[in-house]
Each structure stands twice: as structure tokens, then as C-alpha cells.
Amino acid sequence: MDHKIGSGARCAMIGYGSWATALAKVLTENEPSIGWYVRNPEVLESLRDKGRNPRYLSNVRFDRTRINPSDDLDRVVSEADIVILASPSAYLKKTLETLTVPLKEKFVISAIKGIVPDDYTTVVEYMHDHYDLSFKQLGIITGPSHAEEVSLERLSYLTVVCTDPENSHTIGHKFATEYIKLSYSTDLYGIEYATILKNIYAVAVGMAVGLGYGDNFLAVLISNSAMEMARFLRESYPDQRETRASAYLGDLLVTCYSVYSRNRKLGLLIGHGCTVRDALDEMTQVAEGYFAADCIRHINARHKVQMPIADMVYEVLYKGVPVREAMQELTTKLI
Numbered sequence: 665m666d667h668k669i670g671s672g673a674r675c676a677m678i679g680y681g682s683w684a685t686a687l688a689k690v691l692t693e694n695e696p697s698i699g700w701y702v703r704n705p706e707v708l709e710s711l712r713d714k715g716r717n718p719r720y721l722s723n724v725r726f727d728r729t730r731i732n733p734s735d736d737l738d739r740v741v742s743e744a745d746i747v748i749l750a751s752p753s754a755y756l757k758k759t760l761e762t763l764t765v766p767l768k769e770k771f772v773i774s775a776i777k778g779i780v781p782d783d784y785t786t787v788v789e790y791m792h793d794h795y796d797l798s799f800k801q802l803g804i805i806t807g808p809s810h811a812e813e814v815s816l817e818r819l820s821y822l823t824v825v826c827t828d829p830e831n832s833h834t835i836g837h838k839f840a841t842e843y844i845k846l847s848y849s850t851d852l853y854g855i856e857y858a859t860i861l862k863n864i865y866a867v868a869v870g871m872a873v874g875l876g877y878g879d880n881f882l883a884v885l886i887s888n889s890a891m892e893m894a895r896f897l898r899e900s901y902p903d904q905r906e907t908r909a910s911a912y913l914g915d916l917l918v919t920c921y922s923v924y925s926r927n928r929k930l931g932l933l934i935g936h937g938c939t940v941r942d943a944l945d946e947m948t949q950v951a952e953g954y955f956a957a958d959c960i961r962h963i964n965a966r967h968k969v970q971m972p973i974a975d976m977v978y979e980v981l982y983k984g985v986p987v988r989e990a991m992q993e994l995t996t997k998l999i
């Protein structure tokens with residue numbers, strides 16, 4: 665396979681949470697038809713009969729002639745050229761467990777912002793290692809983009825990352841609408857880790873807000889988070905990259921500030937005094953930062969990058985350190 669994507673390449677969405685639903689909406693603005701793997705019978709029936717996902721972003725109405733929802737993963741994948749992974753990272757393995765057809769001839773795009781737990785690898789690394797895919801047939805779609813705003817057609821920027829810029833542009837054209845603008849990059853490693861780290865920092869910001877810290881401190885916490893992210897990328901995988909671009913800094917900012925952010929909400933609940941267990945139980949959507957805090961700690965044991973903010977989040981989430989004490993200690997390490 666030469667890994668060149670043709671403009672007529674057919675897309676399949678894997679997952680039916682809020683991000684999968686938002687991306688499917690965007691794709692169907694341009695694509696005559698997309699495949700869609702939906703495991704949940706209630707969601708499947710509703711998408712087929714009413715063109716609506718009853719569980720996530722139920723405000724979105726799909727043109728039913730443009731979606732092909734199915735609970736047959738093999739069929740959905742067989743009929744596609746581009747497979748878009750959009751389930752939470754923690755359920756990726758479970759989501760793909762019924763797949764028996766090979767992915768070797770496909771282009772696989774991750775829309776996931778998390779680490780595969782237990783494996784301690786990013787989604788791109790996981791697909792490369794376990795499905796024998798070349799990095800040339802793997803990509804990312806990301807950016808500061810809450811599903812809720814995308815569903816309301818509020819202007820958002822997405823970045824497509826592939827090793828081959830021509831492939832990025834072919835994919836990007838499929839997502840370009842009046843309310844979605846595209847950027848492109850080849851920094852697979854840096855952007856994927858940025859999407860993971862920003863979730864941990866948003867948990868830290870939520871904690872600080874919940875504890876009663878003000879805007880002045882939040883600005884310091886977020887600017888230090890941006891530096892910590894850049895330091896991790898520089899020291900773990902040096903490359904020419906502009907970490908102030910929207911796929912890095914922009915995504916960090918939106919996740920730290922937006923009321924839609926699930927990671928910020930998790931931190932907020934803990935800052936307000938919930939136990940970690942109660943806060944997780946309270947969440948109705950996935951906060952990837954919870955899993956990422958543990959995974960990054962594990963991965964960073966190799967790189968030994970100074971990460972006081974990620975360490976603080978880990979200590980609170982996994983070691984039972986009281987959040988007020990941990991945040992107080994962190995304040996002595998920020999500049």
C-alpha cells in the first residue's frame with residue numbers, strides 16, 4: 665500500500681459518544697455517506713429511525729441518507745478507507761475486540777485524547793504496535809474543540825496530523841465547513857502527547873478553582889502548564905515544533921477555561937471537597953485526565969522530565985494526598 669488517500673476515500677466513525685457524534689455531523693456536511701460503528705442498541709435504533717443520538721448531542725439531526733450506523737464492526741471497517749477512532753481511550757481495546765478484518769489497507773485516524781491504560785502507549789503507538797500499521801497510515805484529528813460547540817456550529821479549528829501533508833489535506837477537506845477551519849501538522853508525537861497532557865492540566869485548574877484560587881493564580885498555573893507541556897515534548901522527543909499553536913496551547917486553554925470541559929469539572933468537584941471516587945461517580949462523561957495522570961507518571965519514569973503539575977494531580981488522584989495540601993505545595997514550585 666502506498667498510503668496515499670484518494671479524495672473519494674470512504675470514512676467510518678468508531679464510537680458514539682459526544683465527540684464521535686460531533687465529528688460525524690461535520691463529516692456528513694461533505695460526505696455523501698459515512699459508516700458508523702455503534703455498539704449500543706438504543707443509539708443504533710434511534711440513529712437509523714430518527715437520525716438522532718439520544719444519549720449524546722441529541723440536538724444534532726442527521727440526514728439519515730448520509731449515515732450507515734451498524735453494530736457490525738467488521739462490516740463498517742470493510743466498507744471504509746479511512747477509519748476514525750473516537751471512543752474514549754479506556755474503552756478502545758474493548759471497542760475493537762470484535763474486529764477480525766485486517767486494518768492493513770486502511771488509513772486510521774485517532775480523534776481520541778488519551779493513553780491506552782495498561783499499555784501506557786498513545787493511541788497512535790497502540791495501533792502501530794498491535795495492528796501492524798505504519799506511521800504513514802496513521803493520523804490524528806484534534807484542536808481546541810468542545811463537541812457541544814461544534815454541534816452548535818460555533819466556529820472551531822481542527823488540526824489534521826499525518827506524516828504526509830498531502831494525506832492531511834485530503835482528510836482535512838472532508839471536515840472543512842463554514843464553521844470548521846483546518847490546520848495541518850506532521851508532529852504526530854508532539855500533538856498526540858499535547859492532547860493527553862492538557863487534560864491533566866485542566867484537572868489541576870479545576871481543582872484550583874474549586875479550592876477558591878482566583879484568576880491571578882489560574883493564569884500562573886496555566887502558563888506553567890504550557891511550559892511543562894513544552895518541556896515534556898522537548899525532552900522526550902526533540903523536534904521543530906511551535907507549541908503555541910492551537911493544537912497544543914489552544915487546546916490547553918480551552919480545556920482549562922471552558923465550562924464544557926469534563927476534565928476541569930472532575931478537578932472542580934475534587935477542589936470543592938468530593939472524594940476522588942465520588943467525583944468520578946458524579947461524572948456522566950469521560951474525563952481522560954484521570955487515566956492520563958497515572959499513565960504519564962509511568963511513561964515519565966523513562967524520560968525523567970520535571971513535571972510538578974502532573975505529579976500533583978497524580979498524588980491527589982491516586983495517592984490520597986489532600987488536594988488543598990497538594991495545591992499549596994505546588995504554589996511554591998511555579999514561576
Ligand SMILES: NC(=O)C1=CN([C@@H]2O[C@H](COP(=O)(O)OP(=O)(O)OC[C@H]3O[C@@H](n4cnc5c(N)ncnc54)[C@H](OP(=O)(O)O)[C@@H]3O)[C@@H](O)[C@H]2O)C=CC1
Nearest residue numbers: 680681682683684750751752753755776777810811949950
Ligand atoms: N467531547 C469533546 O468535546 C471532545 C472529546 N474528545 C475525545 O474524544 C474521546 C471520546 O470522548 P467523548 O466522545 O467526549 O466521550 P463521552 O463521555 O461523550 O462518551 C463516552 C462513550 O464511551 C462509551 N462507554 C462508556 N463506558 C464504556 C465501556 N465500559 N465500554 C465501552 N464503551 C463505553 C459510552 O457509551 P455508553 O453511553 O453506552 O456508556 C460513550 O459512547 C476522548 O478521548 C475525548 O478526550 C476530543 C475532542 C473533543
Ligand SMILES: O=C(CO)COP(=O)(O)O
Nearest residue numbers: 807808809810925926927
Ligand atoms: O478536548 C477537548 C476540547 O478540545 C475536550 O475536553 P474535555 O474532555 O475536558 O471536555
